[in-house]
Amino acid sequence: MFDLAFIWALLIAFAVLAYVLFDGFDLGIGILFPYFAAENERDDAMNSVAPVWDGNETWLVLGGGGLMAAFPLAYAVVLPALYAPITAMLLGLIFRGVAFEFRFRSTRRKLIWDWAFAVGSTVAAFAQGIALGALVQGIPVSGRAYAGGWWDWLTWFSILTGLALVIGYALLGATWLIWKTSGELQQKAYSLAWSTGLATLALIGIVSLIMPFLDPLFRQRWFSFPNIVYAAPVPILVGLAALMLLAGLGRRRERAPFFAAVALFVLSYLGLGISFYPYILPPSLTIWDAAAPAKSLEFLLVGAVVLIPLILAYTAWSYWIFRGKVGASAGYH
Amino acid sequence: MEGFDALTLARLQFAFTVSFHIVFPAFTIGLASYLAVLEALWLFTGRAVFLAVFNYWKKIFAISFGMGVVSGIVMSYQFGTNWSVFADKTGPILGPLMGYEVMSAFFLEAGFLGVMLFGMDRVGKGLHCFATVMVAVGTFLSAFWILAANSWMQTPAGHTTNAAGQFVPADWWAIIFNPSFPYRLVHMVLAAYLTTAFVVGGVGAYHLLRDRGNDSARLMFSMAMWMAALVAPLQVVAGDLHGLNTLAHQPAKIAAMEGHWETQAGQPLILVGWPSMAAETTYYTVELPKAGSLILTHDWNGTVKGLKAWPPQERPNATVLFWSFRVMVGIGVLMVLIGVWSLLARYRRQLTASVALLRFAVLMSPAGFIAVLAGWITTEVGRQPYTVYGLLRTAQSQSPIAAAAVASSLLAFIVVYFAAFGAGTFYILRLMRHQPQLDEPDIEKGVPQRAAGITPLSGLADVAASTQK
Numbered sequence: 197m198f199d200l201a202f203i204w205a206l207l208i209a210f211a212v213l214a215y216v217l218f219d220g221f222d223l224g225i226g227i228l229f230p231y232f233a234a235e236n237e238r239d240d241a242m243n244s245v246a247p248v249w250d251g252n253e254t255w256l257v258l259g260g261g262g263l264m265a266a267f268p269l270a271y272a273v274v275l276p277a278l279y280a281p282i283t284a285m286l287l288g289l290i291f292r293g294v295a296f297e298f299r300f301r302s303t304r305r306k307l308i309w310d311w312a313f314a315v316g317s318t319v320a321a322f323a324q325g326i327a328l329g330a331l332v333q334g335i336p337v338s339g340r341a342y343a344g345g346w347w348d349w350l351t352w353f354s355i356l357t358g359l360a361l362v363i364g365y366a367l368l369g370a371t372w373l374i375w376k377t378s379g380e381l382q383q384k385a386y387s388l389a390w391s392t393g394l395a396t397l398a399l400i401g402i403v404s405l406i407m408p409f410l411d412p413l414f415r416q417r418w419f420s421f422p423n424i425v426y427a428a429p430v431p432i433l434v435g436l437a438a439l440m441l442l443a444g445l446g447r448r449r450e451r452a453p454f455f456a457a458v459a460l461f462v463l464s465y466l467g468l469g470i471s472f473y474p475y476i477l478p479p480s481l482t483i484w485d486a487a488a489p490a491k492s493l494e495f496l497l498v499g500a501v502v503l504i505p506l507i508l509a510y511t512a513w514s515y516w517i518f519r520g521k522v523g524a525s526a527g528y529h
Numbered sequence: 530m531e532g533f534d535a536l537t538l539a540r541l542q543f544a545f546t547v548s549f550h551i552v553f554p555a556f557t558i559g560l561a562s563y564l565a566v567l568e569a570l571w572l573f574t575g576r577a578v579f580l581a582v583f584n585y586w587k588k589i590f591a592i593s594f595g596m597g598v599v600s601g602i603v604m605s606y607q608f609g610t611n612w613s614v615f616a617d618k619t620g621p622i623l624g625p626l627m628g629y630e631v632m633s634a635f636f637l638e639a640g641f642l643g644v645m646l647f648g649m650d651r652v653g654k655g656l657h658c659f660a661t662v663m664v665a666v667g668t669f670l671s672a673f674w675i676l677a678a679n680s681w682m683q684t685p686a687g688h689t690t691n692a693a694g695q696f697v698p699a700d701w702w703a704i705i706f707n708p709s710f711p712y713r714l715v716h717m718v719l720a721a722y723l724t725t726a727f728v729v730g731g732v733g734a735y736h737l738l739r740d741r742g743n744d745s746a747r748l749m750f751s752m753a754m755w756m757a758a759l760v761a762p763l764q765v766v767a768g769d770l771h772g773l774n775t776l777a778h779q780p781a782k783i784a785a786m787e788g789h790w791e792t793q794a795g796q797p798l799i800l801v802g803w804p805s806m807a808a809e810t811t812y813y814t815v816e817l818p819k820a821g822s823l824i825l826t827h828d829w830n831g832t833v834k835g836l837k838a839w840p841p842q843e844r845p846n847a848t849v850l851f852w853s854f855r856v857m858v859g860i861g862v863l864m865v866l867i868g869v870w871s872l873l874a875r876y877r878r879q880l881t882a883s884v885a886l887l888r889f890a891v892l893m894s895p896a897g898f899i900a901v902l903a904g905w906i907t908t909e910v911g912r913q914p915y916t917v918y919g920l921l922r923t924a925q926s927q928s929p930i931a932a933a934a935v936a937s938s939l940l941a942f943i944v945v946y947f948a949a950f951g952a953g954t955f956y957i958l959r960l961m962r963h964q965p966q967l968d969e970p971d972i973e974k975g976v977p978q979r980a981a982g983i984t985p986l987s988g989l990a991d992v993a994a995s996t997q998k
Contacts, residue, residue, distance in 0.1 A: 247643030250598055254639045258631045260605045265628040268620020268695070275609030275616075276928040282610055283938045286603045287945050293599035294949045297592045301956040312949075340617055340693065341929055488621040489691065491698045496625040503632040510640045517644055517651050 200494065201487035204266035205476065207500055211262055213465050215255035217368070217458055222249045224369020226292050226317020227362055228388055229310060236523070237381045238310060244376040244522040246296055251511055253289070265496050269340060270476045270486040277335045277342040278327045278349055285323035291316030318362060325361030329354030332468070333410060337480035353406065360399035364461065367392040371441075371454035376522050389445055389453055396457075397438050400464055404431070407471065413478060414471045427470055434463045538935040539611040539927050542942060544909075546603050548902060549946050553597030555901045558672055558718065559725025560590050561638075561665035563752075564645075568658045578744050581969035585745065586729070589960050591646050596953045598639070603942070611935065615916050615926035621697045622688055622704060623678045630674035638667030649971055672718055680710035682917050683908065684778045696917070708778050712771040713908075719764045720904065723864060724897025726756035731894020732961045734887040741881055745965035750890065751880060757868035765861055769824075775911075776825055779918060780834050782911030785847035786854040787821055788814070789835040796821035796833040801855070804847035809837060811851070845913045849906065857903040860896045867893060 222245040232238045245252075264271040275282055295313035302309055330349035337343055370392055373385035408415040418427050437459035444452030474482045487493065533541075564583055571579035605627065608616045641663040649657050687703025688696045698704055730753025736746035776783045788804040788811040789796055798820035802811040822831040836844050867889055874880045881887070912918055916926045 247647045250595075250639035250642050251636065253598065253602065254631065254635045257602055257605050257635055258628070260602075260609070261624065261627040261631045264608060264616055264620045265624025268617050268624055269693075271609045271620060271624075272613035272617035272928075275606060276613045276930055279610050279928075279930060279934055279938070282606055283941065286606060287941055289602060290599045290945055290949050294595055294953055297595045298952055298956060301592065301960070305952075341613065346931060346934055488624065489695075489697045491701075492621040492625050495698065495701050496628045499625075499629050499632055503636075507632065507636040507640065511636070514640055514643050517648055 200490055200497065201266075201483045203497065204262075204487065204493055205473075205483045207497075207504075208259065208262050208266060209465075209469060211255055211258045213462065215252070215259055216465065217461060218252035218255055219249075220365045220461065221245070221368040221372040221454075222252055223292070223317045223321050224365035224367065225373065226313050226369075227321060227366045228369050228373075229314040229317070231384065231388060232381065234307070234310070237384070240377055240381055240523040241373060242296065242299065242313070244373065247518045248511075248514060249293075249296060251514065253293070256289075262496075266488055266493055267476055267483065267486040268488055270481055272340070273337050273342045273481065273486075274331070274335060274477060277344060278330055279346065281323040281326045281330070281349055285320045285327070288316040288319030288321075288323060292320065317365075321362045321365045322358040325358035326350075326354045328361065328468075329357030331477065332357070332407065332471075334479050335477045337477065353410070356399070356406075357403060360396070360403060363392050363395045363399060364457075367396045367457050368454070368461070371457045375451050375454050378521050378523065381523070386445060386448070389457075393441050393445065393453075393457070396460065397441075400434065400460065404467065411478065413475075417471055430463055430467050430470065434460065434467075437463060533932065533936065535930055535932040535935050536924055536927055538932055538939055539930070540923065542611060542935060542939040543607060545939065546600065546607060546942055546946070548905070549950060550597070550600040550604055551901060551905055552898055553593050553600060554668070554671070555721045555724045555898065556728065557590060557594050557597055558668040558721035559723070560586060560593070560728075561661075561668045562722065563725055563729065564590060565658075565662045565665040568661050572654060572658055577967060578748055581745050581965060581967050582748055584969040584971050585965045587646065587971075589957055592953055592957050592960075594638075594642065596950055600946075600950070609928075610938075611928050611930065612916070612926050613928035615921065618695050618921060618926075619682075619917060621695055622681060625698075626674050626678040626681070626705070630671055630678075634667045634669075634671035634674060636667075637670065638664050641667070669718070672721070673714060676714045676717055677705045677707070677710050680713045681705075681707050683707075683713070683912055684709040685917050685920060696920075709771075709774055712767070712774045715767045716764070716771045716904075719760055719767055720897065720901050722756060723760055723764060724901055726753045726760070727864070727890075727893050727897045728895075729753045730757065730890045731892075734890035735894075735961075736964055737881050738884065738887050738891070739964070743965060744967060745969065747881055749965070750887075753890075754868065754871035754875070754880065757864055758872050759868070761861065761864040761868045765865060768858075768861065773825070775908075776833075779911065781836065781839050781843065782845055782850070782908075783825065784834055784836045784838070785845045785850040785911060786907060787825075787833075788847055788851045789821065789833060790837050791835040792832065792838050793835065794822065794830045794832045795819040796825070796831075796835075798824060799851075802851070804851045806841075806844070806847060811847075842914065845911045849910050853903045853906040853910070857900045857907060860900040860903070863893065863896065864900075 225241050225245055229238060229241065232241055260271070263274075291312040293316075295309040295316065299306055299309040299313065326349060329351070333351060333353060335342065335344065336348075367389060370385045370389035374382055374389060377385065408418060417423055437456050441453055441456035441460065443449075444456055472478055474484070476483045476486050564586060567579050567583040567586070570576070571583060608623075641660040644652055644657065644660040645664050648660065652660070681704055684707050685696070686707040687698065687700040689699050691697045729749045733746045733749030733751075733753060736743050737750055740746070772783065784790075785804070787796070788799045788802050790804075790809055790811065795818070797814075797816035797818050799811060799814045799816045802814035802816075804811040819829045822833055823829050825831065825833050836847060867886070870886055870889070871880065874883055874886055914923050915921060916923050
């Protein structure tokens with residue numbers, strides 16, 4: 197018999213990772229927006245994600261909806277625990293989402309929507325990073341409810357992870373723009389990718405060093421034998437991805453930096469997964485504590501098995517349709 | 530008035546955010562289908578006017594769809610932030626329904642939306658039309674799943690409970706096709722179609738009043754009036770059947786909607802009045818004797834329960850329900866009326882000649898939104914005091930959250946929604962004021978999506994000029 201809770205943990209983890217990668221680069225473009233020249237550069241930057249941002253953000257809804265379906269107890273505990281950051285994220289996403297349409301409709305207020313896009317993206321990214329930090333630090337549970345205070349999420353560590361995610365998303369955005377644009381905007385994206393890349397690597401290092409001291413569980417997971425053997429490839433691969441990023445930027449490659457940045461995110465995420473498992477909310481709830489009954493998990497799994505490959509297929513098709521450089525000067529034809 | 534405790538605030542926040550949200554899907558479900566029909570007609574007939582009207586409404590669709598997406602994300606997280614006990618208990622049932630909504634509907638809409646909005650020159654007509662149809666199918670599937678979830682909360686079926694107090698699935702077919710679902714689905718989808726039809730018809734009429742020769746405006750108006758003539762009467766029938774279904778499963782809701790307090794044979798139909806929850810009576814009534822029983826039981830002397838049949842803590846608020854229901858029905862009657870009027874005008878071959886009819890259509894353009902909101906207020910307030918009808922009380926559904934936190938988030942949502950969606954409404958109205966042209970552009974010049982490499986070769990010079998300034 198399959199372990200349905202485990203399969204669903206993988207699926208939810210996949211949905212969240214897909215969200216982080218897909219929306220990561222378009223949030224990153226929002227974060228970097230103020231650095232671009234007001235007219236053409238901002239138009240091109242936004243156009244590089246305009247046809248796909250809706251789909252990117254849908255992974256967030258799948259993460260939330262899937263969590264409620266597969267791990268309702270975790271959903272019911274974590275959202276009250278992160279009430280303020282989640283609300284801030286939602287409000288940020290509203291501003292940046294509507295900015296896509298409004299910016300091009302507005303004649304005199306374009307600048308306002310530029311800022312709505314930038315601030316909204318940054319707030320959403322920062323709030324997600326804070327949520328991540330709060331999760332790492334642990335969510336106390338009593339009975340079937342959150343048992344901590346309303347400001348527990350606010351610590352220097354969660355601020356650090358918030359900052360790390362903002363800068364990490366900015367790196368994804370910058371490397372995406374290297375791929376999708378040309379000319380001055382691409383030059384700007386290269387230099388932004390350098391600074392955000394170095395900062396991201398530094399922050400990954402700092403957070404990785406702090407984590408083992410936060411919880412003995414993490415320490416044991418990473419440093420006890422034989423775990424250390426299984427876990428060791430992760431930091432080694434992080435090192436390789438970092439080299440690939442820096443070499444790609446140094447040699448002015450157009451695609452390698454983006455995929456190196458994606459690799460950094462995937463590996464960091466994998467590292468978190470290794471730290472968390474089998475907890476969905478450390479140190480209180482394991483995936484089996486929080487899992488919905490088998491009948492719920494089976495029912496939705498049938499749909500997921502059929503629909504998620506289909507979703508990935510037409511998402512890939514849509515990206516393929518809008519392949520190539522953005523901007524008339526790039527000579528797409 | 531009781532103070533604003535956390536429960537009241539959480540309810541206000543949900544009511545506020547969901548009311549704002551429903552406006553967008555109600556419009557985009559209908560508009561997506563309308564766009565698909567227009568594009569298909571253009572493909573089959575080759576007539577330019579269909580493409581012109583398609584391009585006109587596509588821009589409006591883009592804005593309202595964007596607002597629907599971002600206001601919808603809020604809903605999918607609010608179950609957890611403000612209603613965590615509800616989320617824990619109903620997650621095993623409602624979670625998979627919403628999971629299916631995301632996987633079968635949201636991704637379909639979002640995945641094909643980009644191609645529909647920006648891809649005409651990249652994929653060719655046939656594939657583009659396919660993308661438009663997929664967006665329309667997505668909006669319908671979304672309605673299917675979310676209405677299944679809502680209907681289960683109204684008329685729960687197919688579940689048992691486990692030791693942790695959660696509702697757990699026993700029979701998925703019974704959960705999805707719960708007793709009120711087919712009625713609610715038909716009623717809401719027709720409502721969405723009518724909402725869109727009246728917006729389209731109102732915009733067409735507005736431009737016809739300025740220029741009777743505008744073919745695009747004439748097409749909009751004519752198609753919308755066909756919808757009013759054909760679908761509005763259907764909606765009356767669907768609404769009546771939905772009402773009878775509610776009487777069978779949620780009789781207290783019907784009693785509150787009708788302002789009935791006593792259980793009796795030959796209930797009057799109260800046309801207007803003021804139900805008072807405190808005094809347990811309906812003041813200032815104007816009523817038709819026995820007509821209430823006739824409508825609800827199809828028998829002059831049928832017995833219909835009054836609200837006093839339930840203890841006070843089990844009664845939904847009749848003052849609200851009585852009036853929200855009448856607003857919805859009143860608008861429905863007006864919709865049927867304008868449909869009949871348009872048929873007469875059409876029969877005399879003077880559909881666009883009557884200034885009075887055109888003005889009426891302009892006035893009616895927001896009618897669908899008001900009716901949809903009034904209808905949802907009726908069904909949701911009528912579900913009270915429960916979230917899962919008869920099984921889980923609203924007061925026992927909320928998160929253990931301090932009133933101050935809920936108050937702050939409510940305030941933030943109010944400010945942000947009015948700012949963001951107010952601006953969006955302004956942009957939509959401005960697009961609607963723009964006179965439809967026969968060569969309506971795909972996306973206007975200077976709007977940079979066009980410069981994003983999707984310009985046909987002939988337009989390159991143009992774009993190069995506009996991007997090099």
